Amino acid sequence: MTSAASAASAARARPTLRDVAQLAGVSPKTVSRVVNGEPGVSPSKADAVERAIRQLEYRPNITASSLRRAGGRTAAIAAVLEDVSNPFSSALYRALEDVAHARDVMVFAGSVEEDPGRERALVRAFAMRQADAMLIVPASDNQAYLTREVAPGTPLVFVDRPPVGLHADAVLVDNESGAADAVRHLLAHGHRDIAFLGDLRTIATARHRFQGYKDALSDHGIRPSHIAHDLHTTSAAEAAFGRLLDTPSPPTACFSAQNLITIGAIRALRARGLQQRVAVVGFDDFPLADLLEPAVTVVSQDPYRMGRVAADLLFRRLDGEDWEPTTHLVETRLVPRGSGELPAPP
Amino acid sequence: MTSAASAASAARARPTLRDVAQLAGVSPKTVSRVVNGEPGVSPSKADAVERAIRQLEYRPNITASSLRRAGGRTAAIAAVLEDVSNPFSSALYRALEDVAHARDVMVFAGSVEEDPGRERALVRAFAMRQADAMLIVPASDNQAYLTREVAPGTPLVFVDRPPVGLHADAVLVDNESGAADAVRHLLAHGHRDIAFLGDLRTIATARHRFQGYKDALSDHGIRPSHIAHDLHTTSAAEAAFGRLLDTPSPPTACFSAQNLITIGAIRALRARGLQQRVAVVGFDDFPLADLLEPAVTVVSQDPYRMGRVAADLLFRRLDGEDWEPTTHLVETRLVPRGSGELPAPP
DNA sequence: CCAGTCTTTGACAACGATGTCAAGGAGTGT
DNA sequence: ACACTCCTTGACATCGTTGTCAAAGACTGG
Numbered sequence: 001m002t003s004a005a006s007a008a009s010a011a012r013a014r015p016t017l018r019d020v021a022q023l024a025g026v027s028p029k030t031v032s033r034v035v036n037g038e039p040g041v042s043p044s045k046a047d048a049v050e051r052a053i054r055q056l057e058y059r060p061n062i063t064a065s066s067l068r069r070a071g072g073r074t075a076a077i078a079a080v081l082e083d084v085s086n087p088f089s090s091a092l093y094r095a096l097e098d099v100a101h102a103r104d105v106m107v108f109a110g111s112v113e114e115d116p117g118r119e120r121a122l123v124r125a126f127a128m129r130q131a132d133a134m135l136i137v138p139a140s141d142n143q144a145y146l147t148r149e150v151a152p153g154t155p156l157v158f159v160d161r162p163p164v165g166l167h168a169d170a171v172l173v174d175n176e177s178g179a180a181d182a183v184r185h186l187l188a189h190g191h192r193d194i195a196f197l198g199d200l201r202t203i204a205t206a207r208h209r210f211q212g213y214k215d216a217l218s219d220h221g222i223r224p225s226h227i228a229h230d231l232h233t234t235s236a237a238e239a240a241f242g243r244l245l246d247t248p249s250p251p252t253a254c255f256s257a258q259n260l261i262t263i264g265a266i267r268a269l270r271a272r273g274l275q276q277r278v279a280v281v282g283f284d285d286f287p288l289a290d291l292l293e294p295a296v297t298v299v300s301q302d303p304y305r306m307g308r309v310a311a312d313l314l315f316r317r318l319d320g321e322d323w324e325p326t327t328h329l330v331e332t333r334l335v336p337r338g339s340g341e342l343p344a345p346p
Numbered sequence: 347m348t349s350a351a352s353a354a355s356a357a358r359a360r361p362t363l364r365d366v367a368q369l370a371g372v373s374p375k376t377v378s379r380v381v382n383g384e385p386g387v388s389p390s391k392a393d394a395v396e397r398a399i400r401q402l403e404y405r406p407n408i409t410a411s412s413l414r415r416a417g418g419r420t421a422a423i424a425a426v427l428e429d430v431s432n433p434f435s436s437a438l439y440r441a442l443e444d445v446a447h448a449r450d451v452m453v454f455a456g457s458v459e460e461d462p463g464r465e466r467a468l469v470r471a472f473a474m475r476q477a478d479a480m481l482i483v484p485a486s487d488n489q490a491y492l493t494r495e496v497a498p499g500t501p502l503v504f505v506d507r508p509p510v511g512l513h514a515d516a517v518l519v520d521n522e523s524g525a526a527d528a529v530r531h532l533l534a535h536g537h538r539d540i541a542f543l544g545d546l547r548t549i550a551t552a553r554h555r556f557q558g559y560k561d562a563l564s565d566h567g568i569r570p571s572h573i574a575h576d577l578h579t580t581s582a583a584e585a586a587f588g589r590l591l592d593t594p595s596p597p598t599a600c601f602s603a604q605n606l607i608t609i610g611a612i613r614a615l616r617a618r619g620l621q622q623r624v625a626v627v628g629f630d631d632f633p634l635a636d637l638l639e640p641a642v643t644v645v646s647q648d649p650y651r652m653g654r655v656a657a658d659l660l661f662r663r664l665d666g667e668d669w670e671p672t673t674h675l676v677e678t679r680l681v682p683r684g685s686g687e688l689p690a691p692p
Numbered sequence: 693c694c695a696g697t698c699t700t701t702g703a704c705a706a707c708g709a710t711g712t713c714a715a716g717g718a719g720t721g722t
Numbered sequence: 723a724c725a726c727t728c729c730t731t732g733a734c735a736t737c738g739t740t741g742t743c744a745a746a747g748a749c750t751g752g
Contacts, residue, residue, distance in 0.1 A: 017709060069711090084443060085439065101456070128408045412739090695751095697749080699749090
């Protein structure tokens, strides 16, 4: 049983490359060559170096080597996410990690929570730590500041929301058409009074989904009503939809524009025993949506896939490929499960 | 519209502290003093330096400064988690991030997925990047190797599972008593044939929960039956529990020892229309457990709270406090919601 | 007006590693 | 035996920053 956790324990520092060199009786540069697998080291010296490395349990200091190394790559990239503990963000993260891991690159992550100041603070913190690339789910309304914060040439990719004031790769879904699909689905089941429950209007996707909702309705000559914006938590959505349901002429269906909001809407229906009478289609899938009763119809986006695509873009740029910044659209898919197929009352 | 995304764009490097010094007409050391808020700089020079910093958009390179700085703190800590995209892990992560953020410390994270080799690889990668501290959810059966990998004095805290071969802080729950609570709850509702669905037996918590299950049964003179071990995915759990249900004398209740397994068990019941007849208590809560029908009774552990406690331990050690490594137990709580209160058939 | 103190400042080396380059030895062809 | 090349090897400077220390100037008190 060894004790390594105590901060006061033997402060003997880790061995450095110089220590290895001394023990092996070679120059530091030769050790460096062995560590990095560079050619031109005689087998005998290489062997001595490797023995010394094992004996001293030497581990190279990557931050030091990246200081000197050409390009200064740190083999670490950063993810600026909405909220690490939200399933959408964590699937993104996981996809990024999977791609990064295959290349021995580590990932920093941080949660912005729709706070523009925090977005900038995180970007700055990651830039000061020399992240080689960044995946960003932006919360602020303009990302021009990135030019100042990150080193020129740092690959950037925006996910879920397009960059503003900056020309960069983006991986998005077509929120307008996805939302319109959802609303058309409800229209096809006879609904005319379709409520909209939306996230903060500072978020581009929330605005686009609202636009899709309005477009689908106006194509059928229907004027939108029953609208609640700026809901950002399950409980806010539950309260807001509850108020709409409690009016004299409540909606017969609801399009909710984000997964937490959908859950809030369902809670409001449950509290009133209306879950089998008022139809719901949500934007963005969530775990267990298929186990609720009725199972929840959603427009599903695939965050893991978005993360893969974004990660590929980052690493291709890191590999030196270059191209005009491009926006990649990932398909949405309407998944009928029950709640969206409830018919409108006659 | 500025273009910053192209890897081939103006490779003009970021300004360094020397550039600032030159522009401000002072020595590098003076710039360093201003940047770090050290005293003993005349207002006039400080002002010149600050102007130069703004003009050049200078950003300090933290990795370089931590190289020189005493103790070599990098203001980055690492989390070795089971799976970043699993709600338990991401709540842990979020708690760690919240505490770290308040101190301008960044967080690296990686997923182990019960692969001992990956655990070691991640630890090594984080150590080579000079993480100041590590939070670890171990997957391997022995962590003595950490002594070799991490710098002496690096604070370590283990979460969810105790360290083996190493004396270090740990934040755990009492899995045996939590599991026994769950089983006693089922016994109290008249059940005698209570199935056990468990995770990989390589995982300490899975073994402890099984022990709690056995103990509670044997206290009532009941011999355990209907046991399925080594289920690690929802689908494995669904299949295994399905097989138990399809026997001539199926269990009347089920204790499932992990959240994904619980979901698998519920799917198996749903597929057979038994969800209102066979009782279920799961270990570990999960989102929407209260919205299923019947709502799912669970033994809840609070991963966010576990993460807070663990993070506090790490930062207190980083602040120089010292104490004998301790194990902290976080309470579990039985949350009756319906599925665990279904009575046994006569 | 002088010794003594305090404040401000920069020169220099160092953190841990690698890029550059030249020196020295072994091997080649004639 | 000679000029030539190739291969190993290490000295040195350097990446961007900060710790150490000493010098120079500005003050203080007597």
